[in-house]
Amino acid sequence: MNSSTVNCEALAKRLTQSGLRPTVQREVVYKAILEKRNHPSTDEIFARVREQMPTISLATVYNCLETLVQCGLIKQVNFERAPTRYCPNLYEHAHFHDDATGEVHDIAVPAEMMDRLRALLPPGYKAANIELSFRGGVMHTRN
Amino acid sequence: MNSSTVNCEALAKRLTQSGLRPTVQREVVYKAILEKRNHPSTDEIFARVREQMPTISLATVYNCLETLVQCGLIKQVNFERAPTRYCPNLYEHAHFHDDATGEVHDIAVPAEMMDRLRALLPPGYKAANIELSFRGGVMHTRN
DNA sequence: AATTCTATTTGGAATAGTTCCAATTCCTAC
DNA sequence: GTAGGAATTGGAACTATTCCAAATAGAATT
Numbered sequence: 001m002n003s004s005t006v007n008c009e010a011l012a013k014r015l016t017q018s019g020l021r022p023t024v025q026r027e028v029v030y031k032a033i034l035e036k037r038n039h040p041s042t043d044e045i046f047a048r049v050r051e052q053m054p055t056i057s058l059a060t061v062y063n064c065l066e067t068l069v070q071c072g073l074i075k076q077v078n079f080e081r082a083p084t085r086y087c088p089n090l091y092e093h094a095h096f097h098d099d100a101t102g103e104v105h106d107i108a109v110p111a112e113m114m115d116r117l118r119a120l121l122p123p124g125y126k127a128a129n130i131e132l133s134f135r136g137g138v139m140h141t142r143n
Numbered sequence: 144m145n146s147s148t149v150n151c152e153a154l155a156k157r158l159t160q161s162g163l164r165p166t167v168q169r170e171v172v173y174k175a176i177l178e179k180r181n182h183p184s185t186d187e188i189f190a191r192v193r194e195q196m197p198t199i200s201l202a203t204v205y206n207c208l209e210t211l212v213q214c215g216l217i218k219q220v221n222f223e224r225a226p227t228r229y230c231p232n233l234y235e236h237a238h239f240h241d242d243a244t245g246e247v248h249d250i251a252v253p254a255e256m257m258d259r260l261r262a263l264l265p266p267g268y269k270a271a272n273i274e275l276s277f278r279g280g281v282m283h284t285r286n
Numbered sequence: 287a288a289t290t291c292t293a294t295t296t297g298g299a300a301t302a303g304t305t306c307c308a309a310t311t312c313c314t315a316c
Numbered sequence: 317g318t319a320g321g322a323a324t325t326g327g328a329a330c331t332a333t334t335c336c337a338a339a340t341a342g343a344a345t346t
Binding site: 287288289290291292293294295296297298299300301302303304305306307308309310311312313314315316 | 317318319320321322323324325326327328329330331332333334335336337338339340341342343344345346
């Protein structure tokens with residue numbers, strides 16, 4: 001049993017728990033995101049998915065992505081108004097957008113820091129979601 | 144001399160400093176954002192601006208907004224892929240999007256917290272920009 | 287003051303990402 | 317096997333934004 005089997009069982013479980021069907025399209029889309037965790041855009045996911053299933057439609061990919069997000073299996077990542085990207089990392093984390101390469105890197109954020117951020121809110125404000133993102137460059141140092 | 148005169152002198156100064164012309168369109172757009180600081184979208188700004196200058200075009204509003212952002216006089220605010228909003232608050236701050244009303248509120252963020260956030264980045268990562276945004280609801284407590 | 291040169295504005299067309307829709311296909315339960 | 321609901325599909329529609337080429341305005345130079 002490899003890890004993708006495990007992930008797909010988890011996927012099927014989550015979907016059925018939510019009263020949704022574990023279809024092969026959803027599975028293929030999910031695997032495409034897991035396959036290379038570089039925050040792919042919908043187009044990129046569509047391309048990956050078509051290798052496995054050339055007949056899948058773009059609309060379906062959009063549908064599946066929405067479903068997966070709703071089930072909490074993946075997260076949406078937005079920078080400004082650039083095309084939406086997706087991320088299977090479910091731990092609380094931030095994103096760093098490298099201006100030079102266009103790549104996005106996950107940044108670990110301790111739970112304690114999240115609490116500090118939440119504490120910035122005025123009384124009564126309840127955040128369902130906190131998004132933290134950086135944009136900039138990476139200096140390459142010789143060693 | 145009222146505050147809007149002051150602001151517009153500041154605007155003119157900034158523009159000429161950057162080698163740009165202080166045109167009446169830029170002034171009107173800037174004033175529209177200052178007028179009611181509720182993070183208006185481009186459409187909203189366009190509507191406000193047309194009251195003063197019914198002949199202005201939407202393209203010009205887009206152009207002016209871009210110019211003002213580049214001059215550092217206003218900031219862009221993005222939530223997911225919703226229409227871009229604009230904000231004249233130049234202090235470092237976060238945004239809270241109220242899901243119920245759609246309103247956006249500024250959240251003060253101490254400089255010290257910004258430093259903590261920056262410290263989350265791996266060595267070599269230099270953030271030109273940090274964006275922190277909350278999404279959620281506001282509980283109304285009786286008093 | 288006229289001329290030139292460049293920045294800016296303008297309206298409309300084009301683009302891009304996404305959503306919508308109606309028709310078909312696929313499961314699941316009976 | 318059939319019925320009913322869920323999911324997929326292709327294409328049209330939508331929307332925010334950008335692009336473009338022509339017109340205008342302003343500053344600088346003569």
